[in-house]
Amino acid sequence: MRPLDAEAVRRAMQVYLVMGSVNTARDPVEVLRQAIAGGITLFQFREKGTGALVGEARITLAMRLREVCSQHEIPFIVNDDVELAVAVEADGMHVGQDDTDAALVRARIGVGRMLGVSAHSALEARRAVQAGADYLGVGPMYPTQSKADAHAVLGPAGVAELRAAGIAVPVVGIGGITPDTTAAVMAAGADGVAVISAIAGAADVRAAAAQFAAAVRGMQA
Ligand SMILES: Cc1ncc(COP(=O)(O)OP(=O)(O)O)c(N)n1
């Protein structure tokens, strides 16, 4: 496989839905379909937290979501679990600082799949890039209810700090982001926003995704 085009990765960051079955009371497959209709550009399967599926049920859901992404040409990323990513032929992986070492993940998935790494400082960002990260997830931007062990809030200043330190790879902000706060995250230097609750938990998933897409486009005009 050929290495990914950095500009294609940057474009994929724009509206990045992160979701597992615990993030919605509805069928996650239907939520994903609605989110795609609203304009998301990337999807991460993050089956984690109290009540998360395990075993065959987890693999089955991953495959169903993967299929929807394939149908709509939305890249499908797996959180944490590199063997699941390989098994379902995911388009990429996301790992954090306490997960499998990013360089080992890169070696396992090869150069043709996207590798995202969480970073909370310029030092972590530099190490992630050195290990082969295609993009960085930086957060939390704001307080979040969706991650029990979240880092202290960095705010958009956390993204600005990385840009000021010369980190040029695609960056997505994550944590507590809403359509109203998207502009601040983008203005700090992010290429997009990664979102769980404001899309997966919205009464109208399609409309919520569309609001994020409009907010991102508004910053590019
Ligand atoms: C796009 C994106 N950014 C950051 C994270 C957080 O990853 P991590 O710190 O490994 O925490 P968990 O999500 O695994 O609980 C992410 N998942 N996606």
Ligand SMILES: Cc1nc(C(=O)O)sc1CCOP(=O)(O)O
């Ligand atoms: C998965 C995740 N990672 C974070 C980080 O800061 O790295 S915050 C977070 C949860 C994001 O969910 P919501 O959009 O509902 O706040």
Ligand SMILES: [Mg+2]
């Ligand atoms: Mg992780």
